[in-house]
Amino acid sequence: MKVTQEKLPASQIGLEIEITPESTQQTYEQVIRNLAKTVNIPGFRKGKVPRQILLQQLGNARIKATALEELIQNGIEKAVEQESIEAIGQPRLRSSFDDLINNYEPGKPLVFTAAVDVKPEVNIAQYTGLEAKAEEIKHDSNRVDEVLEKERQQMATLIPVEGRAAQIGDVAVVDFRGVIAKAEDADPEAEPEPIPGGEASDFQVELEEDKFIPGFVSGMMGMNPGETREVSAQFPDPYVNEELAGKPAIFTITLKELKEKELPELDDDFAQEVSDFDTLEALRASLDERYQKEAEDKTKANKQEALVTELVKHVEVDLPATMIDQEIDTMLTQTAIKLSQQGLDVRKLFTEDIIPQLRERSRDEAIERLKRSVALQEVSKRESISLTPAEIEARVTELLEQYADEEIDEDRLRSVVENEMLTEKIMDWLLEHSTVELVPEGSLSNEEEATETTEPETEAETPESTTESGV
Structure with a gap:
């Protein structure tokens, strides 16, 4: 079998596949034999229908179409294997099926074209020395007083x-x-x-x-x-x-x-009533430590988000349709699960009419998510950032002990843990090799609002380009 490759947009590989005359003839004959065993024709027993009668009853076009379907499917599978192509998703026939039926002659070569999606090539112009700004979240000590006062109100x-x-x-x-x-x-x-x-x-x-x-x-x-x-x-x-x-x-x-x-007195007795601590001082210290840690975690998350946003600006990737569709599927599934957990009837929300609209609305976000994901994967690949099995198992064991009373899919948990830990490790590496300037909380969002309100309108805008986007 002769196969010629061609690079196509959207991370596709085009394949021109030439099936040998022997294969086109053998497949055609095999289809006739199979049909003779299964088709009911009045006056004849199954398997005893004369070839000419079978051709007259079924029509040559139907037999050729059946043979073609088998030739195309087998041809693509063998071509992908022969060329060692790491295909993702389902291959697509590029040739016109009707034209193939008209031109197909058993015993002569059959040439058709197909396309398969492959993992995209990722080009990152820069991923070290990045510069970004992130909002710093500071712990407000007054929050402890507010929480304690709220508890007092509830116990009033x-x-x-x-x-x-x-x-x-x-x-x-x-x-x-x-x-x-x-x-x-x-x-x-x-x-x-x-x-x-x-x-x-x-x-x-x-x-x-x-x-x-x-x-x-x-x-x-x-x-x-x-x-x-x-x-x-x-x-x-x-x-x-x-x-x-x-x-x-x-x-x-x-x-x-x-x-x-x-209201109850704010004293040690109160602390023992609302917590496991013996003294109010210990309760205050615990709350202060928790909210301080929470503020630090939010600040780190802001730094990571700012850095990934900057990283994506330096990424060029031609995403295949298969990956985009799979990401949209994941997003809609996650949304459906959340809505279901809130007690909503997902079947009424995700109707046949609304799903295509939801998919289209989710497309841009899916592409953005994929760009972020492939960018981090590429950094991991270039810098050989990885996890040891021991690291993964230690975290999995910790979580299993923490949620011992719940039914957990260990394989699923292990996959999630590995993904989260690797992402965290990549982000730590990027933070070490980049500069993130911390700015006061709210300052960046205020800048964005100011930019939006002062952005001039351009004459190039048209009603089509300014249509409202869906939620």
């Missing part, structure tokens, strides 16, 4: 209030009913429109401004138990219920009970 005891009116910080038990406020030009005789779900009895609400829609809590200030009052409020925009977003409302509120929080 509610004490009935007597002899005073409602104030911020109280907990109120109310009955309420809400309606949409009438427009100025509305019919004064018309009944106000009730708010869907805007009615409740014995509803407990913390009198904090952020606990309800704007105006509701502030309108209750000064109320006394047993009092009923009409309070004006307004739904924020945006709002979960889009039909209510931005609309003014009137709530009729009856205050039934008023309570205040009695």
Whole structure:
């Protein structure tokens, strides 16, 4: 079999394959024999149909098409093996199948063309001495106080209030009913429109401004138990219920009970109640250490992200369709799993009509993810960065012990661990051989926003080039 290779775009190899006359004849004859054994033709037993009758009944085009399918499939498989091509995905026939049927003559050479995807060649112009900026996340010591105060609030005891009116910080038990406020030009005789779900009895609400829609809590200030009052409020925009977003409302509120929080003392007893520590000082130190570590991890993640973003700018790679499709598949599968874990019916969200749109919307992100992945793999290859089996096994064993009560696929776990550890090792190498300037938190995002708002419009923009992208 003669095979001629040709380099094609998108990391494809084109193959011109010439099947020998002997093979085209043998395959054709074998197809006829197989059909004679399986086809039912009235008046003849299976396997006893005369050749000429079989050809008349089935038609030469059908037999040739069946033979061609086998010749093409076997031809491509043998060509890939003969040329030692590391193909990925399914090969594609480039020749017209109809033309092949018309030109195919058993006993004569058959020439057709196909294409196979292969791993892309990665060209990195630079991967050392990179320069990037990343936001530094600093631990705010006030966070420990905020966390402890939140715990105190959750452990508070509610004490009935007597002899005073409602104030911020109280907990109120109310009955309420809400309606949409009438427009100025509305019919004064018309009944106000009730708010869907805007009615409740014995509803407990913390009198904090952020606990309800704007105006509701502030309108209750000064109320006394047993009092009923009409309070004006307004739904924020945006709002979960889009039909209510931005609309003014009137709530009729009856205050039934008023309570205040009695907070526990912030002492060693409190620490023992909310944690495994014996003293408040130890609890504070543990929280401080945890949040300090969290800030350092976020800073490192920012540095890694900035560095990979810079690295990709120096990468040239012609990604094959197979890799892009596989990455899109992975992304959609991950999304489906997350939605399913949230209790959503994935089958209703991923319909036959919507999946093609989702795939198209995911394409750019899939390409970006692949560029990052192949760039890191290329750095690993060039610098011989690898893991030892002992390193992988140690981490796998640690995780298995940590999650001993759960069913875990060890092979899957090992694969994930190896990928994560190798990526971390590559990133550490890049950080050692590059410069990442740390800047205050929020400064880079502010720069991006400023750039977007001051970017001039160009005359070259067209309605087609500025269409909204999907989410």
